[in-house]
Amino acid sequence: MHIADPGAAPGRKAFSVDxxxxxxxxxxxxxxxxxxxxxxxxxxxxxxxxxxxxxAAAEWRRRMETETSAA
Structure with a gap:
């Protein structure tokens, strides 16, 4: 599953855990x-x-994609 960019919400700087x-x-x-x-x-x-x-969310997605493609 590829998520385009959930962090793209206008003005969002950080996510809560939820x-x-x-x-x-x-x-x-x-x-x-x-x-x-x-x-x-x-x-x-x-x-x-x-x-x-x-x-950090974008970096995490890149890491998860790399791990998935390496498996």
Missing amino acids: QFCSDHGISRATFYNLRQRGKGPTEMKVGTRTLISVE
């Missing part, structure tokens, strides 16, 4: 499973919130 999951078509359980295995996107903490920058 936004990231929704925009990338994965469940929260899958997100946390990927994170536990070291395969999740790079995260940042802002106060108590966990956010994923648009750039």
Whole structure:
């Protein structure tokens, strides 16, 4: 599955975990499973919130595509 650019929403600089999951078509359980295995996107903490920058989301998609094509 190829996602064109979910980070293209006007003015969006970062995703919450819920936004990231929704925009990338994965469940929260899958997100946390990927994170536990070291395969999740790079995260940042802002106060108590966990956010994923648009750039980190794009880099994660590239990594996932590379891993998929190498398999």
